[in-house]
Amino acid sequence: MKIMKCPLNGPRNISEFICFGEVSKMPCPKKVSDDEWADFIWMSNNSAGVVQEWWCHSATAYWFIAERNTVTDEILKTYPASDVFTERIDF
Amino acid sequence: MPWNLLKYGLAPKYPARRDIPAPRDLKKSYDVIIIGAGGHGLSTAYHLARYHAINNVAVLDKGYVGGGNTARNTAVIRSNYISPEAVAFYKASVEMFKNLSNELGYNQMYSQRGQLTLAHSDASVRTFALRAEVNKHLGVRSEIVDRQQIREIVPCLNMDENMRFPIQAGLWHRDGSTARHDAVAWGYAMRAAQMGVEIHQHTEVTGIQVNAGRVVAVQTDRGTVKCNHAVQAVAGMSSVVAKMAGIRLPVRSFPLQAMVTHPVKPFLDPLVSSSDLHAYISQTARGEIVIGGGSDPYELYSTRSTLDLKESLVANTLELFPCIAELKLLRQWAGITDMTPDYSPVMGTSPVKNYWLDAGWGTWGFKATPISGKCMAETLANEKAVELIQPFRLERFKTFTLSNEAGATAASH
Numbered sequence: 001m002k003i004m005k006c007p008l009n010g011p012r013n014i015s016e017f018i019c020f021g022e023v024s025k026m027p028c029p030k031k032v033s034d035d036e037w038a039d040f041i042w043m044s045n046n047s048a049g050v051v052q053e054w055w056c057h058s059a060t061a062y063w064f065i066a067e068r069n070t071v072t073d074e075i076l077k078t079y080p081a082s083d084v085f086t087e088r089i090d091f
Numbered sequence: 092m093p094w095n096l097l098k099y100g101l102a103p104k105y106p107a108r109r110d111i112p113a114p115r116d117l118k119k120s121y122d123v124i125i126i127g128a129g130g131h132g133l134s135t136a137y138h139l140a141r142y143h144a145i146n147n148v149a150v151l152d153k154g155y156v157g158g159g160n161t162a163r164n165t166a167v168i169r170s171n172y173i174s175p176e177a178v179a180f181y182k183a184s185v186e187m188f189k190n191l192s193n194e195l196g197y198n199q200m201y202s203q204r205g206q207l208t209l210a211h212s213d214a215s216v217r218t219f220a221l222r223a224e225v226n227k228h229l230g231v232r233s234e235i236v237d238r239q240q241i242r243e244i245v246p247c248l249n250m251d252e253n254m255r256f257p258i259q260a261g262l263w264h265r266d267g268s269t270a271r272h273d274a275v276a277w278g279y280a281m282r283a284a285q286m287g288v289e290i291h292q293h294t295e296v297t298g299i300q301v302n303a304g305r306v307v308a309v310q311t312d313r314g315t316v317k318c319n320h321a322v323q324a325v326a327g328m329s330s331v332v333a334k335m336a337g338i339r340l341p342v343r344s345f346p347l348q349a350m351v352t353h354p355v356k357p358f359l360d361p362l363v364s365s366s367d368l369h370a371y372i373s374q375t376a377r378g379e380i381v382i383g384g385g386s387d388p389y390e391l392y393s394t395r396s397t398l399d400l401k402e403s404l405v406a407n408t409l410e411l412f413p414c415i416a417e418l419k420l421l422r423q424w425a426g427i428t429d430m431t432p433d434y435s436p437v438m439g440t441s442p443v444k445n446y447w448l449d450a451g452w453g454t455w456g457f458k459a460t461p462i463s464g465k466c467m468a469e470t471l472a473n474e475k476a477v478e479l480i481q482p483f484r485l486e487r488f489k490t491f492t493l494s495n496e497a498g499a500t501a502a503s504h
């Protein structure tokens with residue numbers, strides 16, 4: 001079993017986590033053009049290499065960020081989302 | 092005996108048959124460059140040469156012919172999809188498969204045994220009813236079968252009412268079939284090569300030169316080659332290659348795993364699948380039991396197998412077929428699949444004028460190999476996407492006109 005280190009719960013089996021894809025910036029829904037919105041909704045970088053991703057520890061519903069190599073499946077770093085998002089985001 | 096074999100092998104009277112000519116240098120330019128020598132790329136090349144008199148074509152592959160998902164799939168061929176556009180498209184492919192051995196003069200071991208999909212929930216029974224009606228309307232043989240009929244179609248299935256998810260009903264698809272995937276790739280490769288198509292294995296595309304919205308050349312690890320048109324048919328690497336042409340795709344790459352057991356006497360004729368349990372199985376002509384299931388839980392460009400997935404797959408399969416519990420697993424593998432949000436492919440035009448897409452085949456593209464090649468060739472020859480693939484155009488993601496096949500594809504074949 002692969003182990004992932006949760007910033008809140010420590011090392012846990014990877015099956016306890018859910019991946020929610022690459023961290024990306026949501027364009028402002030009020031200002032953005034239709035094409036840019038469609039791009040944000042559907043398109044994906046699908047990068048082969050190190051990516052920054054949203055993960056959630058499902059048992060505790062704790063969301064955090066992981067840096068993972070999508071070619072080697074090596075998990076390089078995990079940290080709380082507050083390390084990246086320093087201000088509140090309103091929708 | 093070994094001596095005789097050696098003599099036979101070395102005798103000039105029996106030269107080894109080469110399916111495709113020995114490697115040679117790349118030309119400076121081609122009419123069409125096809126990236127990816129899987130079934131889709133080769134089928135496109137074959138149809139270009141055979142039906143459109145375009146044979147100044149090079150098919151480039153970083154590995155070897157059919158070594159990608161074409162060699163890794165579980166060879167389920169079916170047309171019981173849910174949206175009318177998909178049913179019409181896959182039906183056309185099943186029709187082509189029926190005659191493929193004749194068309195190519197290459198035994199495809201095509202075998203129509205019917206496919207039984209099981210419902211273990213009311214929701215599945217409802218989608219099956221919808222699928223059966225859409226299918227019948229378009230001339231595809233699908234019908235809902237009850238528990239008694241299921242017993243007759245597959246006597247060895249576990250029909251216990253006390254199992255975790257008892258079987259409620261089934262979708263019986265008589266057109267469901269299977270074929271030998273390597274023969275599909277090699278059949279198209281051999282015939283395309285005979286008509287002048289060049290197939291270059293171990294030739295990796297590393298860049299695509301775009302000038303004023305048009306592809307002018309393709310860079311490879313063996314040099315740069317000019318072209319009038321380029322097509323990408325690279326399955327799991329779709330996003331990576333499209334990015335070289337500056338194109339973003341609605342694709343995420345996930346590994347999909349499968350396995351086979353050692354061979355046993357024939358006991359299972361139809362292909363059986365369960366989307367509720369994420370498992371499907373069939374018996375090959377050799378007697379091996381092929382087992383496939385759902386995708387890996389997160390994106391990855393790696394074809395390693397994992398014990399976790401194998402365990403859950405085996406557990407679910409044994410729930411359906413407790414009788415195979417004593418069989419040993421012989422081989423296991425994975426392929427990188429290019430998943431789209433609506434489980435439909437991305438085919439035809441791209442934002443780059445003479446660059447054509449054959450991508451997003453995910454876990455279900457083997458059955459489409461003949462029709463995709465036919466449609467892509469026609470599209471290239473006329474420089475306009477043919478009617479049949481219009482619903483699968485990339486622009487559907489701009490206009491929010493998706494073609495949702497999640498329900499009919501969730502068992503990953």
Ligand SMILES: Cc1cc2nc3c(=O)[nH]c(=O)nc-3n(C[C@H](O)[C@H](O)[C@H](O)COP(=O)(O)OP(=O)(O)OC[C@H]3O[C@@H](n4cnc5c(N)ncnc54)[C@H](O)[C@@H]3O)c2cc1C
Nearest residue numbers: 127129130131153159160161164165167296426456457458
């Ligand atoms: C385990 C598994 C089970 C499946 N089961 C089924 C099934 O039952 N039924 C079904 O219909 N489908 C199934 N599929 C899906 C099916 O296998 C694929 O959709 C289909 O084979 C795709 O064919 P292709 O020719 O597009 O791609 P591939 O056969 O993968 O060929 C793509 C080629 O592109 C080459 N390539 C990649 N990058 C480059 C580059 N930069 N330069 C040059 N060449 C490059 C690769 O080397 C490869 O040979 C399954 C897939 C898997 C993995």
